[in-house]
Amino acid sequence: DAGITQSPRHKVTETGTPVTLRCHQTENHRYMYWYRQDPGHGLRLIHYSYGVKDTDKGEVSDGYSVSRSKTEDFLLTLESATSSQTSVYFCASRQDPSATQYFGPGTRLLVL
Amino acid sequence: AQSVTQLDSQVPVFEEAPVELRCNYSSSVSVYLFWYVQYPNQGLQLLLKYLSGSTLVESINGFEAEFNKSQTSFHLRKPSVHISDTAEYFCAVSGGSNYKLTFGKGTLLTVNP
Numbered sequence: 001d002a003g004i005t006q007s008p009r010h011k012v013t014e015t016g017t018p019v020t021l022r023c024h025q026t027e028n029h030r031y032m033y034w035y036r037q038d039p040g041h042g043l044r045l046i047h048y049s050y051g052v053k054d055t056d057k058g059e060v061s062d063g064y065s066v067s068r069s070k071t072e073d074f075l076l077t078l079e080s081a082t083s084s085q086t087s088v089y090f091c092a093s094r095q096d097p098s099a100t101q102y103f104g105p106g107t108r109l110l111v112l
Numbered sequence: 113a114q115s116v117t118q119l120d121s122q123v124p125v126f127e128e129a130p131v132e133l134r135c136n137y138s139s140s141v142s143v144y145l146f147w148y149v150q151y152p153n154q155g156l157q158l159l160l161k162y163l164s165g166s167t168l169v170e171s172i173n174g175f176e177a178e179f180n181k182s183q184t185s186f187h188l189r190k191p192s193v194h195i196s197d198t199a200e201y202f203c204a205v206s207g208g209s210n211y212k213l214t215f216g217k218g219t220l221l222t223v224n225p
Contacts, residue, residue, distance in 0.1 A: 031211045042202065042217035043156075050211060058212075090155060097211045098144050098163050101204075103155040 003027060006091050006104040014112050019078040021107050023091030031094050032074040033101070034058075034066060036087040043090065049074055081111045114139040114207050118216035126224050127195055133188040133219045135203030145186040146204040146213070147177055156202060162186065173197075198223045 003026035013019050023032065034046040035058075045058030047066040055066050063085060065077045074093075078085055088108050094101040119134040137143060144163050148156040160171040167179040177188045186203060203216040 033213075040217070043215045045212065048212060092156075092213075094211070094213075097206050100158045100161065101146075101213050103148075103157070105155045 004091060004093055004102055004104040006089075006107050008107060009105065010108045012110045012112065013081050015082055016080050019081050019109065019111075021076045021078075021089055021091075021109070023074045023076070023093075023104055025072055025074075025091075025093045025102075027093060027095070027102070028071060029093035029095045029102075030071075031096075032068065033092040034064075034074065034076045035090045035092065036060065036085075037090060037106075038087050046076065046089075078109075081109075083111050085109065086111045114143070114205050114214050116203050116205050116214055116216035118203055118219050120219050121217065122220045122222070124222045124224060125193055128192045130191050131189065131193050131197075131221065133201050133203075133221065135186045135188065135216060137184050137186065137203070137205045139184075139205060139207040141207040143205050143207045145177075145179060146206075147171075147175070147186070147188050148202045148204060148215075150200045150202065150218075152199070159188075159201070193221070193223045195223050195225060197221060 005024050007022045033048045035043045044060045049055045049068040067075045091104040092101045117136045146161045147159040149159045150156045160169045162179045170176045175190045200218045202218045204213045206213045
């Protein structure tokens with residue numbers, strides 16, 4: 001498996017606070033992604049990156065921002081957390097459109 | 113634009129029975145197709161993929177999927193399931209130079225003794 005790690009793995013926070021989730025990959029993959037997974041919705045793309053400093057919005061990007069200053073790191077920030085952002089967040093990476101997309105282990109976020 | 117429809121949200125079966133998980137897709141370009149599996153409290157991992165060539169692809173644990181271009185389908189099958197196959201299965205598509213992978217909403221396969 002590709003080396004993708006996420007930190008933290010679990011987080012409890014309060015409404016209105018900023019939260020940053022980190023994704024780190026050791027495969028030198030060009031593309032990186034952040035998804036959220038919620039019951040009944042499957043995986044929904046939040047933001048993605050197609051290179052260092054190159055990012056774009058996915059289908060559920062409101063309230064989230066991302067940054068990618070190095071190939072291996074992709075940060076997801078909840079600018080002001082809300083209860084609707086309680087979810088499991090997955091990071092993924094791949095080298096090209098035909099390649100396998102590898103997933104991290106996920107981060108469980110609870111916003112109280 | 114591309115999209116994926118998984119026709120069954122839940123599929124309960126008995127151990128050693130055959131199973132088929134259905135997936136249909138839409139895309140305006142040639143596609144790459146994937147099945148991912150998610151075991152409880154884990155991330156997603158690749159089960160099998162179709163890129164080109166033979167339309168029947170197999171995984172190491174007995175699953176197979178057939179790419180049917182005319183029906184725009186990529187159904188996943190296994191002739192005899194085990195308790196350990198209990199998991200959620202996701203079908204996904206990416207097309208051409210599109211580097212975004214579009215997922216279906218998943219099918220929860222529950223294998224009962």
